[in-house]
Amino acid sequence: GAALGVAFIEGDKLHPPENVARMASGEPLTDQLREGWLNAIGERIAESVGSGQGVIAACSALKRSYRDRLSSFCPEIVFLYLEIDPATARQRVGSRKGHFMPASLVDSQFAILEPPVAEERALTLDATRPVGELVAGAVRLIRRS
Template structure:
């Protein structure tokens, strides 16, 4: 993606607040990068995992992948929070897997100018990271199901792909250069 495509839209009052979704499979670092990026942008952070309904959390904890239908309400809850922040002229960064183009389109229905920050990672590294997490409902056994449905952002999408194995501060710096170029 070129630098101009990743810029936040501008209006009469200057740069609009950014709306960014940090996306990718479990274990890619969405939350860590999202929190750090939100801090750097002085933006609201939305932890998508906290918006899953209890039924979805229970399914995943049992090792059952979610269907597209089960994800709809969750994606809408994230989209509504993004929309509310933008409506208040607050920048917002959300952590959400957004694995399929259709999921990203659903989120864009709430805010057409979302920029997706895709943290690309290989399956072995993702499984290892998820397996090492403590106290999270998502088991490492579901990582392969996420890769099975993953549709990386296309060239026609407002998205930036970064190597998720890089340090968080480096990923945030890369994102900042493209989101808010000087």
């Protein structure tokens, strides 16, 4: 958010306690369990946009239906798809300190992943690149869109 001077929403912080407990115990979330979480993110996005502030939300909008739900709150939303391979994702998740999601859930996320298609408003970045490069690339793409 700081690189663009906009608000930042960390989607993981909006999970209800029961979702966090499920994931912490190694149980993947169902579409139904994700609904309220996606609504909470969508509402925060809509509030920011409605008050005239730009916003970036970080969340795993893994399926087209999830992105469609978020778009229903803000039709002009642009998605930034951080493309990564399962092995690198497992390594990164496993090295996070103090996060509730175990690396064992990475495969379940890839199992349901539906990468954005052409008609979606989505930009793709190679998530194996260093964070600084990703931020710079994201800023360029967002400013262009």
